[in-house]
Amino acid sequence: MSGEVAGEQATDGQELNVGLLLFIPYRAMEDRIFAALAEAGFDDFTVAQARVMQRIGPDGTRLTDLAEQAQITKQTAGFLVDRLERAGYVERVPDPRDRRARLVKIAARGAAAIPVAESVVAEVEAEWAAHLGKRRMAQLRETLTRLREITDPYA
Amino acid sequence: MSGEVAGEQATDGQELNVGLLLFIPYRAMEDRIFAALAEAGFDDFTVAQARVMQRIGPDGTRLTDLAEQAQITKQTAGFLVDRLERAGYVERVPDPRDRRARLVKIAARGAAAIPVAESVVAEVEAEWAAHLGKRRMAQLRETLTRLREITDPYA
DNA sequence: GACATTGGTCAGTGTATCTGACTAATTTAG
DNA sequence: CTAAATTAGTCAGATACACTGACCAATGTC
Numbered sequence: 001m002s003g004e005v006a007g008e009q010a011t012d013g014q015e016l017n018v019g020l021l022l023f024i025p026y027r028a029m030e031d032r033i034f035a036a037l038a039e040a041g042f043d044d045f046t047v048a049q050a051r052v053m054q055r056i057g058p059d060g061t062r063l064t065d066l067a068e069q070a071q072i073t074k075q076t077a078g079f080l081v082d083r084l085e086r087a088g089y090v091e092r093v094p095d096p097r098d099r100r101a102r103l104v105k106i107a108a109r110g111a112a113a114i115p116v117a118e119s120v121v122a123e124v125e126a127e128w129a130a131h132l133g134k135r136r137m138a139q140l141r142e143t144l145t146r147l148r149e150i151t152d153p154y155a
Numbered sequence: 156m157s158g159e160v161a162g163e164q165a166t167d168g169q170e171l172n173v174g175l176l177l178f179i180p181y182r183a184m185e186d187r188i189f190a191a192l193a194e195a196g197f198d199d200f201t202v203a204q205a206r207v208m209q210r211i212g213p214d215g216t217r218l219t220d221l222a223e224q225a226q227i228t229k230q231t232a233g234f235l236v237d238r239l240e241r242a243g244y245v246e247r248v249p250d251p252r253d254r255r256a257r258l259v260k261i262a263a264r265g266a267a268a269i270p271v272a273e274s275v276v277a278e279v280e281a282e283w284a285a286h287l288g289k290r291r292m293a294q295l296r297e298t299l300t301r302l303r304e305i306t307d308p309y310a
Numbered sequence: 311g312a313c314a315t316t317g318g319t320c321a322g323t324g325t326a327t328c329t330g331a332c333t334a335a336t337t338t339a340g
Numbered sequence: 341c342t343a344a345a346t347t348a349g350t351c352a353g354a355t356a357c358a359c360t361g362a363c364c365a366a367t368g369t370c
Contacts, residue, residue, distance in 0.1 A: 018280055019181055019185065021296065021300060022181040024306050025177055026174055026178045027306075028305075028306035029172075030174065046357085048356075048358090062317070071182075072359090073358070073359065074319090075320090075358080076357065078318070079357070083356090098316090098367075099367085100316070100317045100318070101317050102317085102318080121172045125172070128173070131302070131304070132298060139294060140173070140295070140299075140302075141173055141176065143287060143295050143298075144179075145171070145176060146286070146287055147180045149286070150183075150283070150286050151179050151180040151183035152179050152183075203325075218348075218349065227326090229348080230327080230350080234326075234327085235325095235326080250348090253335075253348075254334085254335060254336085254348095255335040255336070255348040256348050
């Protein structure tokens with residue numbers, strides 16, 4: 001899962017670089033989601049799998065698209081989808097528009113996991129808002145959305 | 156490398172959850188640092204290794220501490236430090252205070268890489284500040300620093 | 311219809327991560 | 341001050357994940 005390379009050397013006396021400052025709460029959110037899912041019985045999937053699953057659109061998404069969005073190779077994406085499929089989180093159906101392709105869709109088990117994840121996200125966001133104040137929290141979201149304009153490779 | 160699990164399902168019509176919003180620029184920063192290091196000839200190390208190396212303090216740090224801070228097992232940390240050591244980025248010296256322990260320190264090649272990374276961080280931060288405006292950029296840093304208070308496991 | 315492109319798989323390799331078991335040095339208790 | 345518990349680190353083995361290269365089949369282009 002994840003990495004956090006940003007600046008080299010732990011200065012640790014304040015003034016962390018922004019990259020690391022972004023990573024810390026991100027990681028905390030991820031850990032919370034994972035813990036909650038595991039506790040709810042969804043303990044047989046991994047961060048990498050979730051990363052891919054998260055990208056599946058409501059009508060299904062092609063493997064190649066998933067790979068591109070998750071910034072991994074299609075081989076890796078295929079590997080991860082295999083796992084997800086075997087665990088019942090997703091399914092592959094033929095793409096009616098293109099006989100080469102198949103659409104990866106959320107399956108029953110996946111659909112069951114999503115509300116669990118969503119509720120944890122809401123819970124954590126509420127905690128953050130309580131600590132920062134509503135205004136600051138809203139500003140944070142807005143600033144990050146703006147930042148996305150120059151940092152998101154496909155959006 | 157790193158993950159980004161935060162919310163499940165690509166809603167994609169705005170309102171991304173904050174976890175993912177944090178991850179996007181983090182990832183962009185990381186990619187930039189990596190690309191710059193590779194171009195400068197430091198192409199033989201990985202994100203995971205950098206994650207550990209980043210935590211080494213000025214007087215060296217014990218393996219166990221590195222593991223804890225990077226949130227990995229000490230075995231994994233040992234594995235990564237082995238690689239870093241063979242590539243000349245770090246060295247292990249006996250800890251004078253404790254004969255069980257050894258201190259991992261930045262070696263010559265590591266010391267050479269740090270300024271390269273630092274300059275990219277500065278560059279990227281400047282780009283972000285240009286896009287967001289100075290005030291917003293300062294607010295972002297401040298808010299993230301506050302958020303760290305409740306999301307950083309050891310700090 | 312030939313050629314290039316696109317969607318996906320197969321095979322092979324290296325990296326990262328974990329758990330469990332172990333040695334050695336240090337610290338704590340009685 | 342010895343005995344027990346803790347701490348620092350390693351060894352061994354297993355699994356997951358990520359990449360490259362090679363390939364096949366369907367689609368699109370000229």
